[in-house]
Amino acid sequence: MLRLSRQALRWSHRVRLASRGYTTSLPAVTKIEKIALDSIKVAGPLSFAQYMQLCLAHPTDGYYMNPSNSVFGRQGDFITSPEISQVFGELLGVWFSLQWMHAGKPPAVRLVELGPGRGTLMADILAALTCFVPETAITRVHLVDISPTMRQLQASKLAGRCEVVWNDAINDIEPSDEFTMLVAHEFFDALPINIIAKRPTGWHEVKIDAETTEEAYPRLRRVLTPTPTALSNLLASSSPRFDKLPDGALLEVSQSSFRTARKIGELLAPQGCALIVDYGRKGSYADSFRAFKDHKIVDVFSDPGQCDLTANVDFRYLQEAMADLVPTLGPISQAKFLTKMGLEPRLEALKNAAKTDERREAIESAAKRLVDPDGMGKEYQVLGITTVDEDAALYPFVEFLDDSESSE
Secondary structure (H helix, E strand, C coil), rough: CCECCCHHCCCCCEEECCCCCCCCCCCCHHHHHHHHHHHHHHCCEEEEEHHHHHHHHHHCCCCCCCCCCEEEEECCCEHHHHCCCCCCHHHHHHHHHHHHHHHCCCCCCCEECCCCCCCCHHHHHHHHCCCCCCCHHHHEEEEEEECCHHHHHHHHHHHHCCEEEEECHHHHCCCCCEEEEEEEEEHHHCCEEEEEECCCCCEEEEEEEHHHHCCCCEEEEEEEECCCCCHHHHHHHHCCCHHHHCCCCEEEECHHHHHHHHHHHHHHHHCCEEEEEEEEEECCCCCEEEEECCEEEEECCCCCCCCEECCCCHHHHHHHHHHCCCCCCEHHHHHHHHHHHHHHHHHHHHHHCCCCCCHHHHHHHHHHHHHHCCCCCHHHHHHHECCCCHHHHHHCHHCCCCCHHHHH
């Protein structure tokens, strides 16, 4: 393996300890870190996809699987839009309701959520949806989540609302004649990625190896395969856009995202609609992979298994995966989507119902955070998918189909 140039790749977060004659203690080896180091000793460097899968989804010690990790909220490592304000989920529910109406009000509806967190988003979507769609029309809700801890929280949140079915993977859900409504909020950013680098000899894969000295921390480092691999060649050929990248380019590619998007297209093809909300753009990324701990960005190799790992979403890649199955719309910014779907009137209604000035201020502050042009409102993008063949079903994406902000 060849060691990558940190300066050339803008990776400069390595810390060297126990040097220049003084001593200091290294952080303890985490359980996931030990598994990774042992695996490297036996089988060689890990791919970034293997590392992400291990850190996030190890059955007992993965970030999302270990109940001792406070994932969401102020005590966790990040706060999501549904946890900030109920308005977010309600306005998504309004969009789904309009799709159902424009489809001719199908008698049977099923909902699917990928990565449902605590169940807050689905609860808010249902609250708005059932204002328009008869509860008897909603046959069931599929929640795709592998975490036993999260499933308990979801069951508590959605108790008595409707029939809930838990699935380990989206592939466990079959296409149906029912009208399918699917939502994926901050789901694709956590799916494993591979990183490849273009050289005059072709596309090589960036992998993860152990450090060469015991004094180094983090204990893991990036290396480049000496020659192109079958996987790096396959990933490079998965989109015609990638061929145009110059020598020296880095590229994050998620096979899992492509396969999941393809499955979404298959589920919706009979009839249905979906919203995918995540941070990203309609284009590829080179170095968006990062880790969060206590609401702060940390080194991706620090405390493996105890930090959230994430990478920005290439929305065009998702669109390419389902292009021959279903029409896609956007993406447009979260701020534009929420504003066009009625953020202001819903906000005023909530403020008028609030009993104290303090509560009214909290409601307004939360809503402003969702559409902050320097934060969530811009960074988060919304991709729409619908099989409904009506011009009105294109709203609010129709006004922004050629929005230059979402193009490469």
